[in-house]
Amino acid sequence: MTFRQSPDALDYAPHTPEQRRHATLRLWTRRILWCALATVVLAMGWRFAKQARYLHRQNQLMRHSAPLGPFEEDATKNVGRVLWPAAAQILDDGNNFPIFIHERVTLDGISRLIVVQEVCAGDSVAATRILQIAVYEPATLIPGSRLKLRTNWVMGHPTMRIVRSAIDARDSSHFTIDYELNGEKGIIDGWLLSESSATLEVRDGPLKNPGLPPPADKSDARTPSSTPA
Numbered sequence: 044m045t046f047r048q049s050p051d052a053l054d055y056a057p058h059t060p061e062q063r064r065h066a067t068l069r070l071w072t073r074r075i076l077w078c079a080l081a082t083v084v085l086a087m088g089w090r091f092a093k094q095a096r097y098l099h100r101q102n103q104l105m106r107h108s109a110p111l112g113p114f115e116e117d118a119t120k121n122v123g124r125v126l127w128p129a130a131a132q133i134l135d136d137g138n139n140f141p142i143f144i145h146e147r148v149t150l151d152g153i154s155r156l157i158v159v160q161e162v163c164a165g166d167s168v169a170a171t172r173i174l175q176i177a178v179y180e181p182a183t184l185i186p187g188s189r190l191k192l193r194t195n196w197v198m199g200h201p202t203m204r205i206v207r208s209a210i211d212a213r214d215s216s217h218f219t220i221d222y223e224l225n226g227e228k229g230i231i232d233g234w235l236l237s238e239s240s241a242t243l244e245v246r247d248g249p250l251k252n253p254g255l256p257p258p259a260d261k262s263d264a265r266t267p268s269s270t271p272a
Contacts, residue, residue, distance in 0.1 A: 090186040101182055101190060103130035105146035105156050114140055114205035118163040133190065134158065134179075142174065143208035147235040148215040155235055156181060156190065157218065159243075161205060162197075174198045174220075176233060178241045193239035200250065224249040 058066070107128055114121055118140075125140045143159035156179040164171040178194040203224040211217035220231040220243075229248010235241050245251055 087186075094182075094184065094186045094188065097133060097189070098182060098184070100130035100133050101156070103128065104133075104144055104158075105154075105181070107144045110207060111141045111144070112205055112207050114142065114161055116202050116204050135192070139163070139175070142205055142220060143218055143233065145210050145218065147210070147218060147233075147241075149235055149237055150216060153238045154181060155179060155193070155238065155241075157233070157235060157241060159208065159220070159233065172200050172202055174200060174231070174243055176241050176243055178235065178239060180238070194241055196241060196243070198243045203250075219246075222248065222250070 107130075109128065111125060114125055121140055127141050128144065131141070131144070139160040139162045141158070142161050143157065145157060146154055147157045148154050158177045158179065160175045160177070162173040162175050164173065175195065175197045177192060177196075180191040180193050182188040182190055201224060203222050206221040206223060206228075208218060208220045211219065216235045218233045220233065222229055222231060227249040229250055230246040231250070232244045232246050233241065234244070
C-alpha cells in the first residue's frame with residue numbers, strides 16, 4: 044500500500060546551525076537597512092524643514108511692508124528706533140540702518156530682494172552718509188541654498204532726514220525714497236535694472252541744487268563698490 048504525503052504536511056525537522064545563522068543574519072540585515080532608511084528620511088526631513096524656515100524668513104523680507112523710518116539727521120536718535128525686522132537675521136550685514144527692504148522684479152520677470160541701508164561713517168549730524176543698495180538673488184528649495192549677493196552699490200549724500208520708502212505699485216522694478224534737506228523735500232528713485240544691477244537716482248528736491256555741498260565720492264565709501272559679487 045502506498046501512502047501519499049499531504050501537500051500541507053508540516054516539516055518538523057529542526058534547522059541546522061548554518062540555517063539558523065543565515066536566518067539571524069537576514070534578520071539583522073533587515074533591521075540595519077530599516078534603521079539606515081529611517082536615519083536618511085529623518086536627516087532629509089530636518090534639512091528640508093530648516094530650508095523651509097529659511098525660505099519663510101526670506102519671503103517675509105521680500106514682502107516686508109512695515110515702516111522702517113523716518114531716519115533722523117542726527118544718527119544717534121535712530122539707535123534703538125530704526126530697527127531691522129526679525130527675519131533680517133538671514134542677511135550677512137545688518138549693522139547699519141534699514142531704509143528699504145522688499146522684492147523688486149525686472150522687466151523680464153527676474154525677482155530679486157532689494158535692501159537699502161543708511162551707512163553712517165561717524166556720529167551725530169557730522170557723520171558721513173551713504174545710501175547702500177544691495178541686490179540679492181533669492182534662495183531656492185534646494186537644502187542649503189541661501190541668498191546670494193549680486194550687487195552692492197553706494198551713493199554718498201549730505202546729512203539729511205529720510206522720511207520713508209515705498210514700492211511703486213505700477214512698476215515692479217521701481218521704488219522711491221522720500222527725503223528732507225534744509226527744510227525742503229525731495230525724492231530718490233531706486234531701480235532694479237537687471238538680475239545683478241540696481242541704482243539710485245535723485246529725482247528732485249535740494250539734492251538737485253548745485254549750490255549744496257556735493258555728495259560723498261563713491262571711491263571714498265567704506266562699503267563695497269558697485270561691482271557684482
